[in-house]
Amino acid sequence: MSHDSRAAGVPVLEIRGLTVTLPEGADRKYAIEEVSLSVGAGEIVCIVGESGSGKSVTAFTVMGLTPRKELKPVAGEIRLHGRDILNLPEREMRRLRGEKMAMIFQEPMTALSPVMKVGDQIAEVLEIHTELGPRERRERVLEAMRDVNLPEPERLYHSYPHQLSGGQRQRVMIAMALVLDPGLLIADEPTTALDVTTQAQILELVKSIQRRHGTGVLFITHDFGVVAEIAHRVVVMREGRVVEQGPAAEVLTRPEHPYTRMLIGSVPSLTPPERPARGEAETALEVRRLNKVYGHAGWFGGGRVVHAAKDVDLTLCRGETLGVVGESGSGKSTVARCIVRLVDITSGEILIDGVDLAKLRQGELRPHRRHIQIVFQDPYRSLNPRRTVGQSIIEGPMNFGLSREEALERARELMRVVGLAPEALDRFPHQFSGGQRQRICIARALAMEPRVLIADEAVSALDVSVQAQVLDLLDEVRRRFDLAVLFITHDLRVAAQICDRIMVMWHGRVVEQGPTARVFREPSHDYTRRLLAAAPGRDSFLEAG
């Protein structure tokens, strides 16, 4: 492999004054403006920023994968190993992609073609860029798969993506990106869609491969925990501009720009704050031995059964926040859906006010539905785009007998509670930002005057700064309305900040339960310990104070 620049000290990637326009009618003129940064050989540079900061546009422009009509580079240069590639013809760019620079993406499931064997997908890179014969290609692919620690490469070569776990799929992506040992690896939020424990392994892998091969890595992330784990240097972007850059240790510990300071300050700490001891409170919700089994035995015994929740018990008092923590497939969302009876439970009791919701039929259930309301993860998809916010909020109360006027009055009041102008009721969801939409979802839930509010990953899709505000809001409404909050999350940092008690789920079971401070300080179950150990950035500045 000839990576001349590695020896010569020329940066692998150097971006100077790069400006890219947005199509007309966008909220600003430039997607990115005057962006300059460089990635040296063997260096990991993190671009951090919130959504809309232009970090992904920067990465995709380097790869030449942006639609040129909509995102047009108008100034600056991009040098790969010293050669300006910004205005290369597509043909030349194709030759560089995969061979001199490679990319891995956020969603390892959708980034791989579902109908091709993973081995063949890696081999495709060799097919495009080399003259190797089928047997040599196969050897190289297996070597690359071993390099990223995929178990049994010979067998996995012939697997399809859906047969692999999320972590394995991302390893396949990394093998694909690195099979030709490119000088530059661009990683666009490669661990965001993964569970924390898997994330920790993938970060470790990226670090070790990068060290061994001397690859320059441009790593895009929104997560300061990840930055703390992996970055040598940090570039902070905001609204298309670089606001600050420098060595990781410096930027993280002594951020100069107020925006950087705000971002770092918004990262929730893993250390739970002191919470006032809570006296006796009325029980709002009690769940006993809840079981949910998905699937059924097939006609000929070929059925598949998944025990999504197994003997789950929980008690939730008024004014209390109970966190349900776990990774994907742990059953935490199943529990939420069962409690709201969005799915029918297999067995168990769900008691509110002494009424067992689990036993009620759909018609009988309806009057009780208002007592439990839920806020979902994705505020973009949980509001009907063709109805005004007001219509969405008053629909529920009107179903329960409020007049239109009363419902609207309550909606106006609630808009103020969640920090939005009452006039906004006449607007449509797409006119709001993600954080505002989540506030609307909360207002919609509160309009029903529930006793229990379930937040199912309600802040997971939000930027950190917005996340902090929505968390504050949730805490405020809990106090104000004496709500019982069931807070479902995969994010231990968030859980640490907002929950009075924590319940850890694993493979459909509750493995540990207790006051937040206790669970974080002295976890009793092995899985909880692993989960805590995997939280990115836990040993860094983020926990210093």
Added chain:
Amino acid sequence: MLRYVLMRILATVPVMGVVAVFVFLMLRLAPGDPAAVIAGDYATAEDVARIREQLGLNQPIPVQFAKWIGALLQGDLGTSIFTNLPVTTLIAQRLEPTLLLALSTITFAVVVAVPLGTIAAWRAGSLLDRFVMLFSVAGFSVPVFVLGYILIYVLAMGLQWLPVQGYKSPFEDGVLAFLRHIALPTMTLSVIFIALIARMTRASVMEVLEEDYIRTARAKGQNELRVLLRHALRNAAVPIVTVIGIGIALLIGGVVVTESVYNIPGLGRLVLDAVLARDYPIIQGLILFFSFVYILINLLIDLSYTLLDPRIRY
């Protein structure tokens, strides 16, 4: 997998059974005396009696049914009233032109429509895309018989490139004569399928082109042609194959009209002649035959899914 195939084949048996019962009842439940209906308005009493005897209509219904099913199981679809030939023989005689017309139509349609739809999707919004869509709408809207006569008028009568009508067998008259005669009917019949398949291909490929793995393929340095063929089309295949299957099923109706327009002695003509002559045994036999073909095609489509998409497993 093999077990699934066997299961699916077994599952077609009850479906065929239900079809058989319906076909049997079709004649018996018709109001009035079926023999008189078949014989028509000018028949004598002897004619009616002869037909009743021939169809066994003077026996109790359960006995008739048992006999009918028994004959069916032995591959006997009955005897035509007017020609006195076994229905199976009649179908066999007429099978070749219809089968070849259907095959040539669907092949032509797929060969034209899939690339057209793919290119339209790749350059969505371009002039080419709009042209393909315009053709697609037009193709849906023009009835087969109108299009048939227009094509005859232009290509056969005006330019005199192709024969006006008739059929030549590739086995007896040579492949060239066959192709010259099948060309016009194929074009006529395939227009609507080209429209249908091109539309579905375009929609399906457009959706797939938005997927992350297309971006991955481009990030590997793959060229656009391979991105389209190997990644986009391969992933867009299931809906396209489904619509091709529906197309083949719809073809049965199109064949009847096309064969009349071009005077092709195929099953379509047989249907028409039998209906006009009220030759019930032939009609029954044809319904059973077409149902069988229909079920077979559906089975093949379902089985093809497992080959097209490894995530589909039964």
